[in-house]
Amino acid sequence: MNKKLTITSIKNAKGVKPLVMITAYDALFAKLLQESADMILVGDSLNMSFGGKNDTLSITLDQMIYHTNAVCNGARNSFVVCDMPFGTYTNKEDALRNAVRVFQETPADCVKIEGGEDKAEIVQHLTSNGIAVCGHIGLLPQAYRSEGGYKVKGKNEAETVQLIKDAQAIESAGAFCMVVEGVKADIAAEITKSVEIPVIGIGAGADVDGQVLVFSDMLGFYEAFTPKFVKKYLDGAKLVKEAAKSYADEVMGKEFPKEEHTY
Numbered sequence: 052m053n054k055k056l057t058i059t060s061i062k063n064a065k066g067v068k069p070l071v072m073i074t075a076y077d078a079l080f081a082k083l084l085q086e087s088a089d090m091i092l093v094g095d096s097l098n099m100s101f102g103g104k105n106d107t108l109s110i111t112l113d114q115m116i117y118h119t120n121a122v123c124n125g126a127r128n129s130f131v132v133c134d135m136p137f138g139t140y141t142n143k144e145d146a147l148r149n150a151v152r153v154f155q156e157t158p159a160d161c162v163k164i165e166g167g168e169d170k171a172e173i174v175q176h177l178t179s180n181g182i183a184v185c186g187h188i189g190l191l192p193q194a195y196r197s198e199g200g201y202k203v204k205g206k207n208e209a210e211t212v213q214l215i216k217d218a219q220a221i222e223s224a225g226a227f228c229m230v231v232e233g234v235k236a237d238i239a240a241e242i243t244k245s246v247e248i249p250v251i252g253i254g255a256g257a258d259v260d261g262q263v264l265v266f267s268d269m270l271g272f273y274e275a276f277t278p279k280f281v282k283k284y285l286d287g288a289k290l291v292k293e294a295a296k297s298y299a300d301e302v303m304g305k306e307f308p309k310e311e312h313t314y
């Protein structure tokens with residue numbers, strides 16, 4: 052079994068070893084995924100992937116805490132990141148109170164918050180009060196409604212300058228790593244060079260310090276749409292449907308259960 056990473060070993064991985072992050076929302080998948088993942092992210096994407104909602108915005112802190120405990124129960128050997136939900140870190144006091152709840156009510160190793168320069172003061176308040184923070188800049192899923200959709204960032208000079216400022220601001224505020232989402236690959240590479248902490252990309256090309264994917268995308272369970280940045284490592288939806296159909300056929304044909312399944 053892999054040794055559990057620490058904040059120090061994650062920071063030291065920069066430029067040495069690419070970091071592997073995968074989301075999980077329950078104990079079963081967390082246990083399966085921990086063998087290959089350095090870090091498991093209990094992303095607020097669970098609102099979509101698990102909850103079937105259109106965006107991440109309506110997930111609550113109680114729900115994040117419930118799922119983070121489930122993941123930690125399954126992945127006892129993994130470094131676990133808990134996403135702070137939309138609206139739970141709009142000011143320093145709320146952010147600290149809510150992040151302390153995550154630390155007191157779950158064994159998560161850090162919280163993740165979306166935002167750059169505009170959130171640096173909040174990141175600083177959390178890190179100076181004993182909460183480890185993973186940043187998240189670029190495309191911000193929690194800005195889905197305010198920005199009118201998911202917007203790839205780094206498409207012009209002004210956005211690029213802001214992204215570098217964002218990365219450096221949250222590094223200076225004490226974040227130990229950051230997710231960079233939906234950013235043009237050459238700009239993500241520039242961001243990666245501009246900071247000393249690891250940059251974990253999603254839809255940000257190859258020249259970063261690690262990658263994160265949502266597990267249900269990566270395993271091909273989500274059929275409706277496949278974003279350009281996703282690679283399916285399993286045709287999960289097809290396999291699940293075939294298995295369920297075999298079971299249904301055998302039940303209807305009275306082939307299951309057989310002698311060996313019977314007390």
Ligand code: KIV
Pocket residue numbers: 074092093094095096097134230232253263265
């Ligand atoms: O919620 C999530 O799954 C995330 C990833 C997209 C990085 O934040």
